[in-house]
Amino acid sequence: MNTKNNKPGKDMPAGQQAKNLDETMMFRVKTEEAASIAEILHGVYQALEEKGYQPINQIVGYLLSGDPAYITSHLNARNLIRKLDRDELLEELVKHYLATK
Amino acid sequence: MGGDKIIIEGGVPLKGTINVSGAKNAVLPVIVASLLSSTPCRIIDAPQLADVEVICQVLESLGAKTYWVGKDLYVDASEISHCEASDEIVQKMRASILVMGPLLARMGKVRVSQPGGCAIGTRPIDLHLKGFEAMGVQMSKEQGYVTAQTNGLRGARIYLDFPSVGATENLMMAAALAKGTTVIENAAEEPEIVDLANFINSMGGRIRGAGTKIIKIEGVSELTGCEHQVIPDRIEAGSYLMAAAITGGDLTLENVIGDHLKPVIAKLVEVGCQITEGDSTLHILAPQTLSAADIKTLPYPGFPTDMQAQYMALMTRAQGASVIAETVFENRFMHAEELRRMGADIRINGRSAVVEGPCRLQGAMVKATDLRAGAALVIAALAAEGHTEISNTYYIDRGYDNLAAKLQGVGARITRR
Numbered sequence: 227m228n229t230k231n232n233k234p235g236k237d238m239p240a241g242q243q244a245k246n247l248d249e250t251m252m253f254r255v256k257t258e259e260a261a262s263i264a265e266i267l268h269g270v271y272q273a274l275e276e277k278g279y280q281p282i283n284q285i286v287g288y289l290l291s292g293d294p295a296y297i298t299s300h301l302n303a304r305n306l307i308r309k310l311d312r313d314e315l316l317e318e319l320v321k322h323y324l325a326t327k
Numbered sequence: 328m329g330g331d332k333i334i335i336e337g338g339v340p341l342k343g344t345i346n347v348s349g350a351k352n353a354v355l356p357v358i359v360a361s362l363l364s365s366t367p368c369r370i371i372d373a374p375q376l377a378d379v380e381v382i383c384q385v386l387e388s389l390g391a392k393t394y395w396v397g398k399d400l401y402v403d404a405s406e407i408s409h410c411e412a413s414d415e416i417v418q419k420m421r422a423s424i425l426v427m428g429p430l431l432a433r434m435g436k437v438r439v440s441q442p443g444g445c446a447i448g449t450r451p452i453d454l455h456l457k458g459f460e461a462m463g464v465q466m467s468k469e470q471g472y473v474t475a476q477t478n479g480l481r482g483a484r485i486y487l488d489f490p491s492v493g494a495t496e497n498l499m500m501a502a503a504l505a506k507g508t509t510v511i512e513n514a515a516e517e518p519e520i521v522d523l524a525n526f527i528n529s530m531g532g533r534i535r536g537a538g539t540k541i542i543k544i545e546g547v548s549e550l551t552g553c554e555h556q557v558i559p560d561r562i563e564a565g566s567y568l569m570a571a572a573i574t575g576g577d578l579t580l581e582n583v584i585g586d587h588l589k590p591v592i593a594k595l596v597e598v599g600c601q602i603t604e605g606d607s608t609l610h611i612l613a614p615q616t617l618s619a620a621d622i623k624t625l626p627y628p629g630f631p632t633d634m635q636a637q638y639m640a641l642m643t644r645a646q647g648a649s650v651i652a653e654t655v656f657e658n659r660f661m662h663a664e665e666l667r668r669m670g671a672d673i674r675i676n677g678r679s680a681v682v683e684g685p686c687r688l689q690g691a692m693v694k695a696t697d698l699r700a701g702a703a704l705v706i707a708a709l710a711a712e713g714h715t716e717i718s719n720t721y722y723i724d725r726g727y728d729n730l731a732a733k734l735q736g737v738g739a740r741i742t743r744r
Contacts, residue, residue, distance in 0.1 A: 278529060278553065287521070291538030294586050295521040295558045305606040308586070 263318045266306045273303035289316060333717040333731060335708035336740035337690060340613075341576035343737035345567050347583050348374040348728035350560035352633075353522040355422045356496045357557055358382050360523060361402035362391060362429035363503055364530050366552035373400040374560070374728040377721060381420045385412060389426065407433055414440035414471065424452055425493065428500030431464060431477055438474045454494035458485045462498075462505055482507030482546055490515040490626050495542070496523055502544035503532045511542045517627040518587045522558045529553035561587040562633045563727060564609065566702045568592075569637040570734070572600050572613045573644050573710040578737060580609045590630040594620055594638065598645055619647035619684055624655050636662045636703035642682040643671040644710055651680045662700035665693040669707050669715070690715040695722040702727065709739055 267285070274281035277298045288296040292312055297304045307315075354373055359382065361368040373379060379400070383393040390408030394401050410430050412423045417440040430437035442452060456466055456473065461483040464475045482505050487494055495515040500523075502509035514520070516538055524537030530553050533545035559582045568588075571578035572595055585592065585604040592602050592609075599614035619642060624632040632655035642649040643666060653659050660680055663673045668691045672683040690713035695701030701723035708715035717723075720743070723730060734741045 279525070280528065283528060283535070284525070287524070287535070287537065290536060291516070291521065292586070293518055293521045293538040294584050295518050295525065296538070299607065302606070304584070 263310060263315060266310060267315075269301065270297060270303040270307050273298050273301035276300060288312075331718065331720055332744045333705065333708075333720050333723070334742045334744055335690075335705065335711075335715045335717070337688070337709050337711040337713065337715065338574075339709070339738050339740055340574045341567075341571045341578050341709070341734070341737040341739060344579045344581060345733050345737055346581045347559045347564045347567070349557040350374075350519060350522070350562075351376055351378055351726045352492075352517075352562070353519040353557040353560075354379060355382050356425055356500075356519065356523045357526045357555060358386065358393075358400070358402055359422075359425040359429060360500050360503075360526055360530075361552075362386065362389070362404045362407065362426065363432060363500060363527065363532075363550045364552045365405055365549060367401055367403040367405070368530070368552045369554045370400040370402070371554060371556040372398045373557070376726060376728055377724040378420060378422070378726065382422065385416050385420070385423045385426065388413075388416065389430070404433075410434050410436045410438060412437075412439040416440070417442050422493070424455065425497055425500070427455060427459070427475060428497040431459065431475060432480060432501050432504035435478065436474075436476045438472055441468070441471055441473055452493070454487055454489065454491045455497045458483075458487070458494060458498040458511075459501065461485050462501060462509065480505035480546070482509040482544075484510045484512070486512045487514060489513075490540075492517050492520065495520055499523060499527065499534060499537075499542065499544060502546060503527050503534065503550060504548070505544075505546035507546055509544045509546070511544070513540055514542045515626065516540065518558055518561065518584070526553070526555045529555055558587070559583050560728075561591075562631065562699075564588060565591040565631070565634045566637050566706065566727070567733075568595055568600075568602075568609070568611050569634075569641045570706050570709055570739075571611045572598070572617065573641050573706055575613045575615060576737070577612050578610070580611075582607060583609050585609055589628065591634055594622060594630065598641070617641065617645040617685075619645040619649040619682070621650040621652075623652040626655065632656055632659065633699050635659060636699040637706050639663065639673070639680060639682060640666060640703040640706040643669075643673070643684055643686045643688060643707060645682075645684040647684060649682045649684070651682065653678050653680075659697075661696040662703045665696070665700065665704055666707055668693055669704075669711055671707070687712070689713055692716045692718070695719040698722045698726045705730070705734075705741075709734070709741075 271281045284296045391404040463481045464477045492515040521538040524534040530550035536542045564583045597620045598617045601612040603610040670689045671686045674681045688711035
């Protein structure tokens with residue numbers, strides 16, 4: 227299979243777009259990504275809470291140190307949070323905080 | 328735990344799955360930290376290790392109660408009647424000096440035998456004592472014992488000259504019940520520190536920043552019992568990875584945190600192994616021929632000194648020369664002499680060792696000189712021709728939960744006698 231990191235955009239000719247439809251393409255959809263971060267954070271929060279931890283303290287500990295030991299393996303939370311890059315997670319948190327202030 | 332000797336017939340590639348136990352270096356401080364709680368704590372699925380039995384005896388000698396229910400260990404320190412860790416206890420297990428922090432916090436007093444040099448180096452406790460002094464503890468030393476007393480621990484700003492794991496743990500435990508805020512700078516960053524912070528926080532503590540160079544602890548007036556499962560043992564996992572690598576194996580480890588093994592995984596990839604990380608699993612596929620690569624031991628997140636001996640065993644079978652630099656302890660090459668008895672070509676020069684590979688390893692009568700040295704001999708024996716007998720296996724039992732049975736389960740010809 228031919229896999230290309232193509233980003234269809236307005237500067238790409240229509241013919242070119244049609245041709246590329248035969249190939250596997252990777253789309254980077256920002257809103258879905260943000261939703262996924264939110265879902266993961268909520269899932270991790272719930273897992274930590276169910277295990278009796280202070281979720282905010284544990285998530286902050288993870289963000290500071292990068293050590294997955296902060297996050298319980300309950301409900302697959304540890305594996306979920308490791309799917310996100312910490313810098314992207316922090317960026318999203320800061321963006322969200324500033325947008326709601 | 329089994330007999331006094333481990334007998335191995337080498338030459339079988341390890342294939343299958345091993346479940347990694349809870350970490351020895353995490354469970355010991357967690358058991359000790361249970362002394363901070365006025366109500367019982369439950370440590371879920373605690374590893375069955377000789378060191379766990381010893382630390383439980385230490386706690387019993389202080390008046391606490393410890394008992395097992397299935398695989399879970401309960402510690403009830405609601406009543407503490409003694410404040411002394413005797414010479415016999417400290418000589419038996421150095422980690423018993425960790426009772427200083429909790430006893431100062433709960434009782435305001437502790438008397439411990441000063442540990443002397445141990446097999447791998449001097450390891451002084453000066454950093455622990457300096458930190459306690461900063462928190463308002465008066466010290467006196469006589470006849471090999473340190474007596475520490477306080478009218479009340481107070482928060483302090485403590486800079487550690489070296490990121491000592493033991494000092495970081497001891498001071499964190501004391502600070503958890505101190506008045507005010509303690510900041511430990513240049514703290515150790517090992518995952519076991521994070522696990523201890525998680526445990527204390529589950530008891531109601533307020534520790535921030537564990538796993539980084541700066542740890543902030545706000546003291547609270549009381550801590551109460553909780554349930555806790557310690558992190559997987561990264562050194563046990565690393566040891567089995569080495570065993571798979573040296574035997575040309577195809578092994579999966581379950582219950583691992585791959586991030587804690589980054590330096591070990593990086594080296595195994597460099598020497599030719601394929602490693603695949605899954606959700607809580609690691610799979611290793613070893614090559615027919617290993618390449619040589621150098622290492623230097625460092626505090627976490629560097630290559631762990633606790634994996635140096637096992638890596639040296641691996642390098643005896645690699646193509647070419649490798650240099651192993653030990654920067655953490657000053658006397659941690661005693662396994663080299665035993666590996667030479669099995670046919671290894673190793674030269675020691677100060678804190679560096681040069682391994683010329685590949686060597687033809689042959690079974691021999693060898694002796695474990697410490698815990699990780701014992702693991703290195705097991706790894707070498709798994710790849711050696713013929714029959715190896717390893718004595719002093721109590722060292723291995725200190726830190727490896729059910730080692731022989733786990734290796735048998737993946738095809739090794741290993742027995743206890």
